[in-house]
Each structure stands twice: as C-alpha cells, then as structure tokens.
Amino acid sequence: MDLEFTDEERAFRDEVRSFIRDNLPRELAEKVSAGRELTKDEILHWQAILHKRGWLAASWPEEYGGPGWTAVQRHIFSEECAMASAPRLLPFGLHMLGPVLLKFGSEEQKRTYLPRILDGSDWWCQGYSEPGAGSDLASLKTRAVRDGDAYVVNGQKTWTTLGQHADKIFCLVRTSTEGKPQEGISFLLIDLDTPGVEMRPIRLIEGRHEVNEVFFTDARVPVENLVGQENQGWTIAKYLLTHERTNIAGVGFSARDLARYRKLSEQVTRDGRPIAENPVYAARAAEIEADLEAMSITNLRMLANARDGAASGVESSMLKLKGTQVRQAIQDLYRSALGPLAAPMADDLSENELAVPADAARAAPVYFNNRKLSIYGGSNEIQRNIVAKELFRG
Known part of the structure; x- marks a missing residue:
C-alpha cells in the first residue's frame, strides 16, 4: 500500500494551493481563523468562486458539474482549504444530498436540484x-x-x-x-x-x-x-451518513488548529516562560499530535484503498470517532492555555483590550460549540458499536 502522493498529485496540490492563495478573500480567511460567524452571503460568495472554477462539488462526476476528481484529489483539496482558513463548504447539498441524488434520485430530480445546489439557488x-x-x-x-x-x-x-x-x-x-x-x-x-x-x-x-x-x-x-x-429511506440514510461522518473527521481542520495552538504556546506565558515550555502542556500537545498523525495515516490508507478501487467501510466511523476527539482536545488545549483570557461569550472585548491574539475572545465559544462534534452524524457511542460489530463479528 503506497501512502505517498504521486508526482501528479503533488502538482495538483500546488495548483490548489496557488488558486486558494490568489482567490480566497482575505477578510473571509481572517473571520474563519478567528472563529467568527460568517453570513449567508459570505458563505455563498466563496462557493461561487469555487463554482466558477469548477471545483465546488468535489465528489460529483463531471457530467453533473463536478470536477471528476479522485478520492486523493478530494482529500488534497479539503486539506488545503482547511489550512488556508477557507470557509467550510455547506455539506447539506454538496456532500449529503448531492451524492444521495446521484445514487438514488430520478433523472428529473438530478436535473432539477443538482444545478441549483451548485449555483447557490437552493440552500x-x-x-x-x-x-x-x-x-x-x-x-x-x-x-x-x-x-x-x-x-x-x-x-x-x-x-x-x-x-x-x-x-x-x-x-x-x-x-x-x-x-x-x-x-x-x-x-x-x-x-x-x-x-x-x-x-x-x-x-x-x-x-x-x-x-x-x-x-x-x-x-x-x-x-x-x-x-x-x-x-x-433507511438504506439512503446510511449511505448519506457515511459521507457525513468522513467529512466530520476534519483532519485538515485539526492540523490547522494544532498549528494555531503551537503559535499561541510561544506567545502566552506563565511564570515568566512560554506555555510551550510547560511540561504538562507540552505532553498534552505531543499526545494530540501523535493521535492526529495516526488519524492522518488512517485517512491516507482509505485514500490508497480508494485509489485501488476498494470501497470504504468501517473506517468512516473510526475517522469520525477519533477525528472529533482530536478536534475537541485541541480546542480544549487552546482555551486552557489562554486561561482567564479566553473570556467566554466575550464578543464585546476587542483585540486592543487583550495582550493576546485577536481570536482569544472566541476561544471559549468555539470550544463550547465543538462539544457537539461527538454527537452529530451519529454519536461517538454509536460509532464504537459500529466498529465493534464490524471488527469483532465472527
């Protein structure tokens, strides 16, 4: 099993990175990086930019407006968008309903709804x-x-x-x-x-x-x-949830947020030294980094299997389970490092009032919001049952 990107895939990564650098509005990236809420128009604006390039519906075939990418290309695109703090694409039409209609929908439903998902007419x-x-x-x-x-x-x-x-x-x-x-x-x-x-x-x-x-x-x-x-409907629901759970895992988002924590840990001090030098915080960060690396390898194994024509199975539940735990752990570490400066519900505190990064006042609200990750898309308890049933049946 080859977990390395091919020359063509590395070239594709460079193309995506260059496109995002040249086309992602700076103000949108800054809002996403700070954990601030985007308006409907802002979300649709980024989607319109990608739609114009033909890159919006990453998993759709070309005949229905998608780019016809491989699973590896979709992974690369998702990772690069996350690392650049691009707005997260609306999953409900693009990653949930779209694949359902492509597999189970009538031709009339495909012709009616898929173009309207792409151009933003339907949310x-x-x-x-x-x-x-x-x-x-x-x-x-x-x-x-x-x-x-x-x-x-x-x-x-x-x-x-x-x-x-x-x-x-x-x-x-x-x-x-x-x-x-x-x-x-x-x-x-x-x-x-x-x-x-x-x-x-x-x-x-x-x-x-x-x-x-x-x-x-x-x-x-x-x-x-x-x-x-x-x-x-139950068959369709299970098919949709497989797509949702893989999307929730968010390897790219975790990598981005861990990098943000690393930067923060060099800035915030306790007892006259950076948080990064505190052995407790250093150990927690190292444990998260190891979990993230293991999760990334699991994700790459899935991509390698997909490249070889194999379908994903219980791995989507494993990624959802571990992915949400890692994302929550990073947010918890970030909030804990800030201590009382991570003022909960502190939208009224401007960056000029805090001698810390501008997004510090959003650390607690983002932490609270991300508690839901282990529930939606099928709770983590349910994912454990799915994994156990698949791996230990006999």
Missing part, C-alpha cells in the same frame, strides 16, 4: 433528528401519509443546522408502521415555504443561532419529491 438543511430520536434514529415519528398525489407530513425535527438560511429540507419520514422500524422510513424533499412548515430558532450555549427545530402540520409534499422507493 438545503437536514431533517433527521427528532426529540427522542437522535442516536436511535430508527425510532423517528414524523409521519408522511399518502393522499393522492401528495404526502401529508406531521411531526417535528430538531437540531436543524443553519435552517434559518435554508430554502429546502431533506427529511426522513415514517411511511409505514409494519415490520421493523427501519423498514418503514422514506426519504422526502420538502420546500420550507410549504404551508404547515414552521422553523423556530434554538440558541446554543455560546449564544449563536446555529440550529433550529422544524414543525410540520398537515404539510402537503408532492409524491415526486420522494427519493428512491417508498420505505427505502
């Missing part, structure tokens, strides 16, 4: 979790009852990330109560301006409005908005 959000049905997703209760040429949807979804910006939502709904719970679920596309759909904000612990809850009351959804076959 999708995800309707999976419900009160009482998060990690145990098969227990979801939102119902969709066939009535002529429409499904009548009633129920509630929660933790709907960035739903306040969205135009549409893809949902798992229960279309049958017969048999096992997994056998009665379908995958439905719903316009958020449909009568009977209501979005309500949820404020997170660090103060942001990032997630929402969505209520459906006799909302009529056209039958043609069903993706795949009725009661095939």
Whole structure:
C-alpha cells in the first residue's frame, strides 16, 4: 500500500494551493481563523468562486458539474482549504444530498436540484433528528401519509443546522408502521415555504443561532419529491451518513488548529516562560499530535484503498470517532492555555483590550460549540458499536 502522493498529485496540490492563495478573500480567511460567524452571503460568495472554477462539488462526476476528481484529489483539496482558513463548504447539498441524488434520485430530480445546489439557488438543511430520536434514529415519528398525489407530513425535527438560511429540507419520514422500524422510513424533499412548515430558532450555549427545530402540520409534499422507493429511506440514510461522518473527521481542520495552538504556546506565558515550555502542556500537545498523525495515516490508507478501487467501510466511523476527539482536545488545549483570557461569550472585548491574539475572545465559544462534534452524524457511542460489530463479528 503506497501512502505517498504521486508526482501528479503533488502538482495538483500546488495548483490548489496557488488558486486558494490568489482567490480566497482575505477578510473571509481572517473571520474563519478567528472563529467568527460568517453570513449567508459570505458563505455563498466563496462557493461561487469555487463554482466558477469548477471545483465546488468535489465528489460529483463531471457530467453533473463536478470536477471528476479522485478520492486523493478530494482529500488534497479539503486539506488545503482547511489550512488556508477557507470557509467550510455547506455539506447539506454538496456532500449529503448531492451524492444521495446521484445514487438514488430520478433523472428529473438530478436535473432539477443538482444545478441549483451548485449555483447557490437552493440552500438545503437536514431533517433527521427528532426529540427522542437522535442516536436511535430508527425510532423517528414524523409521519408522511399518502393522499393522492401528495404526502401529508406531521411531526417535528430538531437540531436543524443553519435552517434559518435554508430554502429546502431533506427529511426522513415514517411511511409505514409494519415490520421493523427501519423498514418503514422514506426519504422526502420538502420546500420550507410549504404551508404547515414552521422553523423556530434554538440558541446554543455560546449564544449563536446555529440550529433550529422544524414543525410540520398537515404539510402537503408532492409524491415526486420522494427519493428512491417508498420505505427505502433507511438504506439512503446510511449511505448519506457515511459521507457525513468522513467529512466530520476534519483532519485538515485539526492540523490547522494544532498549528494555531503551537503559535499561541510561544506567545502566552506563565511564570515568566512560554506555555510551550510547560511540561504538562507540552505532553498534552505531543499526545494530540501523535493521535492526529495516526488519524492522518488512517485517512491516507482509505485514500490508497480508494485509489485501488476498494470501497470504504468501517473506517468512516473510526475517522469520525477519533477525528472529533482530536478536534475537541485541541480546542480544549487552546482555551486552557489562554486561561482567564479566553473570556467566554466575550464578543464585546476587542483585540486592543487583550495582550493576546485577536481570536482569544472566541476561544471559549468555539470550544463550547465543538462539544457537539461527538454527537452529530451519529454519536461517538454509536460509532464504537459500529466498529465493534464490524471488527469483532465472527
């Protein structure tokens, strides 16, 4: 198994690095680096830049507007964007719904929705979790009852990330109560301006409005908005979650954030010496670096397998599990190094009031926000079960 990049892949990396350097607006990179919230227009602006270059939908085939990249090229692109503090691409349309439509959608659905994801006309959000049905997703209760040429949807979804910006939502709904719970679920596309759909904000612990809850009351959804076959939703959901979990791992984001910590540890002092010389902090940083290197090698093994034509398996759960732990550990270390200067909820503190990096006031809010990483996309407890079931069955 060859874990080294080929000459062509190294040349591609240089091309991506050069493009990002020349086209990523500086003000966007600075906001991302400081952990500050981007507006909808700012997110769409970066996506428009990539779309113009043909690089927005990295995993899509060329016939549907993607670049036709290999798995290794997609990895390189993701790593370079993360290290440059580029805005994270909206995963819901590009990395979740897009691959689902490519595999399970009708030709009409592909022609209708895929171009609108690329040009930013549609902003999708995800309707999976419900009160009482998060990690145990098969227990979801939102119902969709066939009535002529429409499904009548009633129920509630929660933790709907960035739903306040969205135009549409893809949902798992229960279309049958017969048999096992997994056998009665379908995958439905719903316009958020449909009568009977209501979005309500949820404020997170660090103060942001990032997630929402969505209520459906006799909302009529056209039958043609069903993706795949009725009661095939569980198969589609598992396919989508594989893409989501690999994306959550965020090797590039961890590498970037660890580099930021290394820089900080040389600036912040305790007892007259830099934090980097403190043996406790040095040991913690070394442990994280070792975990990150091991995770990066696992990721490269997956890419090597993909290059050889093999499909990824339980590795996506392993990466999600370890990736979220590493990202949380780095944020915890960064916040701890700043101590009381990591003023929680301190957006009102300007950089001129702190003799530390400009993003110090965001350290605690970013730390709190990233606690969710081990929950969404399937909790880490669920990932352990998946890994154990796969590796120890016999």
